[in-house]
Amino acid sequence: MAKTEQDIKIRNDEVEWEPRPTLGSADYASAEVWEDERQKIWWGEWICVGRAEEVSKPGDYVVRDVAGESIFITRNDGGELRAFYNVCSHRGTKFLDDIEGTQSVRKAFVCPYHAWAFDLNGQLVGSPNVKEDEHFDRADHPLYDIAIDTYAGFLFVNLTTGGPKETLLESLNDGAETITAFDRFKMDELRVGVRLVYEVKANWKIVVENYNECLHCPQIHPELVQVIPLFRFGEVWDEEIPDDGNRMMKGATSFTQTGESPLPTFPGLNPEDLEMYYGTYQFPNLMLNLHPDCAMYYIGFPKGPSHTTVVSEFMFRPETIADPELFKPEATVEFWDLISKQDWDVCERAQTGVSSRAFTRGVFPRQDRFLYWFNEEWRRAMGRPTLG
Numbered sequence: 001m002a003k004t005e006q007d008i009k010i011r012n013d014e015v016e017w018e019p020r021p022t023l024g025s026a027d028y029a030s031a032e033v034w035e036d037e038r039q040k041i042w043w044g045e046w047i048c049v050g051r052a053e054e055v056s057k058p059g060d061y062v063v064r065d066v067a068g069e070s071i072f073i074t075r076n077d078g079g080e081l082r083a084f085y086n087v088c089s090h091r092g093t094k095f096l097d098d099i100e101g102t103q104s105v106r107k108a109f110v111c112p113y114h115a116w117a118f119d120l121n122g123q124l125v126g127s128p129n130v131k132e133d134e135h136f137d138r139a140d141h142p143l144y145d146i147a148i149d150t151y152a153g154f155l156f157v158n159l160t161t162g163g164p165k166e167t168l169l170e171s172l173n174d175g176a177e178t179i180t181a182f183d184r185f186k187m188d189e190l191r192v193g194v195r196l197v198y199e200v201k202a203n204w205k206i207v208v209e210n211y212n213e214c215l216h217c218p219q220i221h222p223e224l225v226q227v228i229p230l231f232r233f234g235e236v237w238d239e240e241i242p243d244d245g246n247r248m249m250k251g252a253t254s255f256t257q258t259g260e261s262p263l264p265t266f267p268g269l270n271p272e273d274l275e276m277y278y279g280t281y282q283f284p285n286l287m288l289n290l291h292p293d294c295a296m297y298y299i300g301f302p303k304g305p306s307h308t309t310v311v312s313e314f315m316f317r318p319e320t321i322a323d324p325e326l327f328k329p330e331a332t333v334e335f336w337d338l339i340s341k342q343d344w345d346v347c348e349r350a351q352t353g354v355s356s357r358a359f360t361r362g363v364f365p366r367q368d369r370f371l372y373w374f375n376e377e378w379r380r381a382m383g384r385p386t387l388g
């Protein structure tokens, strides 16, 4: 998807905003649109699935669900990342279980059905009782591989049949916002110190839309609007501040309820970063929050039209995590957990309402203009006409 004039217009804070329509009921709730999205977005775009640190050594692997396709990510002996469908090339068996967290094999993945073995590059290296001869060549039956790349330590896969339409970097720089604006946070060096997982009974786009607006903030997040005063006015960005930063309340040095935290600040930041909150959305499923001492992200894994698993991970400097005297993330994690649960509650209410026969489509006032841009990006990804 290329950046359009409209992206630029909305980005530059269109002044003469006319209320625009939201997506329709079926877009949030129907099985047909979900099926179409799986094909065009979840299996047609670069999708964030985790962090490279999860597979740090050869043979480490994680199993992930991408809109109903089970895949796994591993690292080969040369240290390169590889991703494959969790599907045996013999008779199609799903051969790895859906276990949370990092697992490890020494040299090969063995299918539990007929014990065919695949090496860390997905090559078939063992097929008991099936001898290699002129009629059977193991080289003809590797695992089905998937494009994988990383940026700032995030793992992205692309399941497009025939290969990605664009590089990861092109895709990251396509939208109105991009995680590539925050290299100074050195996210590739950060490590996950805390992980929370939420099961949200709402469409993934409702979760994204909730993330990208703050009209709900004064009502839903009384604690948050204390810390980020701009949010009191239903706004999400201050045109005066670069990178869509939002200034924290006076004197705050950390994203916690009191504005204070014992966590050490990240090295190498700009002086103004020390009093900012930055939130960035990367289509379709990465929502990144940067603070002076912690980086938290949500990764949305849709499980159907009305269910999204949201993984929320908190990253810190590795030397901070390693030092029990320094590693005191509780205040940050508790604050975010409070905000997250407040959000999921209204997302679930929204999902129920948009599924009603009464709802056809809603309206985006000016403060929701970023949601409209997201909908336009979604329409382009879905091959639908944009509304302009």
Ligand code: FES
Residues within 6 Å of the ligand: 088, 089, 090, 091, 092, 093, 095, 111, 112, 113, 114, 115, 116
């Ligand atoms: S299906 Fe996997 S070894 Fe037969």
Ligand SMILES: [Fe+2]
Residues within 6 Å of the ligand: 210, 211, 216, 217, 220, 221, 339, 343
């Ligand atoms: Fe919220």
